Amino acid sequence: MAAFGSVFMPRMAYSTFDGQQWSTPTLVAADSISLHPGAHVLHYASTCFEGLKAFRHDDNSINIFRMSASVKRLQQSSQLLSLPSFDSQLLDDMIVDIVRHYADEVPATPGSMYIRPTHIGTEPAIGKAASPSKTSMMYVLLSPVGDYFSGGARKLRLLVEDNAMRCAPHMGMVKSGGNYASALQPILNARQEVDADQVLFCPNGDVQETGAANFLLIDGNEIITKALDSSFLHGNTRASILTIARDMGFTVSERSLSVDELLERVAKPGCEAALSGTAAVLAPVGTLIYQGQEYTVGGNAEADTPKTTQLRAALNAIQWGQAPDTHGWLQRVSPIK
Ligand SMILES: *Cc1c(COP(=O)(O)O)cnc(C)c1O
Numbered sequence: 001m002a003a004f005g006s007v008f009m010p011r012m013a014y015s016t017f018d019g020q021q022w023s024t025p026t027l028v029a030a031d032s033i034s035l036h037p038g039a040h041v042l043h044y045a046s047t048c049f050e051g052l053k054a055f056r057h058d059d060n061s062i063n064i065f066r067m068s069a070s071v072k073r074l075q076q077s078s079q080l081l082s083l084p085s086f087d088s089q090l091l092d093d094m095i096v097d098i099v100r101h102y103a104d105e106v107p108a109t110p111g112s113m114y115i116r117p118t119h120i121g122t123e124p125a126i127g128k129a130a131s132p133s134k135t136s137m138m139y140v141l142l143s144p145v146g147d148y149f150s151g152g153a154r155k156l157r158l159l160v161e162d163n164a165m166r167c168a169p170h171m172g173m174v175k176s177g178g179n180y181a182s183a184l185q186p187i188l189n190a191r192q193e194v195d196a197d198q199v200l201f202c203p204n205g206d207v208q209e210t211g212a213a214n215f216l217l218i219d220g221n222e223i224i225t226k227a228l229d230s231s232f233l234h235g236n237t238r239a240s241i242l243t244i245a246r247d248m249g250f251t252v253s254e255r256s257l258s259v260d261e262l263l264e265r266v267a268k269p270g271c272e273a274a275l276s277g278t279a280a281v282l283a284p285v286g287t288l289i290y291q292g293q294e295y296t297v298g299g300n301a302e303a304d305t306p307k308t309t310q311l312r313a314a315l316n317a318i319q320w321g322q323a324p325d326t327h328g329w330l331q332r333v334s335p336i337k
Contacts, residue, residue, distance in 0.1 A: 004279060005114065009102050009142040013094035016122070017084040019134040025094045027101060030141055036124035040133035045178040046121030048077035051278045052236070053112040053145075054099050054333065057321030062103045062113075063330040065319050067095060069236045070117070077174045078119050082132035091117060094140045100333050102142055109320045110147040114278075115140060148280045153309075155286025155301070156275065158200040158210065159190035162259055162290075166201040166211060172231040183211040194289050198275070203231075207257040213275035213283070214238040217257065218250075218307045219265050227254040237276040237315070243327060244314050263290060266297050273297045274308045282312040 012030035016023050040046045052070040055063050071091045078085060095115060099106070106113040117140045121133025164186040166172065167179035183199070190196040198210040208226055209215050214235040217224040223245050228234055242252050265271055266288060273285035284305040288295040298305075317323035318330070 004145055004148075005116075005143050007143055009098075009105060009144070011098070011101065012142070013098040013140040015090065015094060015138050017086070017136045017138075019084075022086060022090055022138075025090065025097065027098065028139075030139075033137065033139070035122060035137075038124040038126045040121035040123045040125060040128055043126055044121070044129055045176065046081050046083055046133050046136075047177040048074060048081055048083070048119050048175050049177070050074045050115070050117040050175060052095075052115045053278060053319070054106055054115060055112050055319050055321070055330075056106045056108050059321070061321075062099060062106050062333040063319075063321065064095065064099060064115070064333060065331075066236045066240065066329050067092065067331045069239070070115075071095075073175060073234070073236070074117055074119060077176060080171075080174045081121075081176060083119055083121055084134075084136045086119075086138065091138065091140075094138070096331075096333055098140050098142055100336060103333060103335065105142075105144060107144050107146065110149075110316070112145055112319075114143045114145045116143065145279075148283075153284055153305075155284045155297070155305070156197045157195060157287045157289065158198050158285055159194055159196035160202055160207075160259055160262070160288050160290040161186055161190070161199045162202045162205050164199075164201065165203045166199075166208070166232075169203075169231045172208075173229075173234055175233060180211065187211050196289060200288070202259050205259045207259060207262050208232045210275055213277035213280075215285075216241070216274050216276060216282075217262060217265065218272040218274065218311075219268070220270060221249070222251045222253055224253045224255065224257050226257060235276055235278075237278055237281060240315055240327075240329065241276055241282060241311055244318075245311060247326075248311075248314065259290065263288065263295055267295050267299050269299050269303075271298050272305045272308050274305070274311075281315055282308055284308045 015025040050070040123133040
């Protein structure tokens with residue numbers, strides 16, 4: 001099976017902003033774009049993206065999960081990066097058009113079609129380090145993906161890092177390329193030094209998130225996760241899981257969680273920890289590593305993670321059309337007539 005995100009549909013939805021207006025979106029070849037080597041994005045990282053999924057239901061309909069939340073988030077990322085603005089309708093149409101074009105290629109569940117809208121500053125002007133790009137390009141790539149847990153839900157090892165930051169604090173809520181390059185060195189070091197899968201960034205001892213997923217502590221009937229602020233990415237999966245958890249009767253505490261409190265709670269029997277994001281929905285964490293010491297989540301490396309599994313199954317059931325979409329999260333793509 002090819003690595004996640006390495007296979008693309010041959011065409012993509014495409015539109016450009018010329019400084020005045022957006023072009024009528026078209027479908028173009030997805031294997032290349034034309035860009036001046038002096039383009040703003042290549043020098044000053046004026047780039048943002050989204051990640052969402054379309055699912056095939058048993059009736060063969062194709063359904064996009066939380067599209068309007070993703071479109072809003074790309075609008076917000078664009079604004080915070082001083083990229084040109086766009087109407088939500090433009091990106092709605094681009095996403096729906098390309099998904100409809102490849103409706104037959106959407107894998108059956110637990111697979112899905114991963115959708116990657118991208119917005120970049122294209123003005124060829126290397127003198128604009130301190131000014132925005134007047135022009136930009138937006139495109140929507142599709143990548144069919146299989147079952148994230150095909151190899152079983154192996155529990156993750158996280159290095160708890162209270163020194164390094166993932167990115168500059170005011171950039172945390174922007175889904176922007178530079179943030180991921182910014183987090184790479186700490187992640188690579190953690191892999192090499194303690195065989196960690198991911199780094200849990202905890203600047204000043206405040207538990208935040210990993211390189212590309214939000215963190216949730218599930219202690220008994222309570223879910224604790226950092227309250228939204230501009231320092232970290234506001235995951236749509238995080239929001240969806242918290243909503244479902246409230247529906248199920250969990251107590252949801254969106255508040256600051258210190259490394260001290262985390263380590264004090266996490267090894268108790270029955271405690272669970274998980275990472276949330278579009279790719280995996282909710283992935284169990286098995287071990288935290290802090291200052292050379294390993295903390296086994298729930299006190300038992302072999303233990304099941306029933307709450308993580310239950311919450312993931314409940315969200316999957318909505319995505320897969322097996323439970324009512326009571327929150328209106330699915331957008332059905334009507335077939336081509
Ligand atoms: C995309 C992302 C997430 C998860 O967001 P979802 O909308 O749930 O996929 C969390 N953290 C970072 C840094 C991200 O880039």
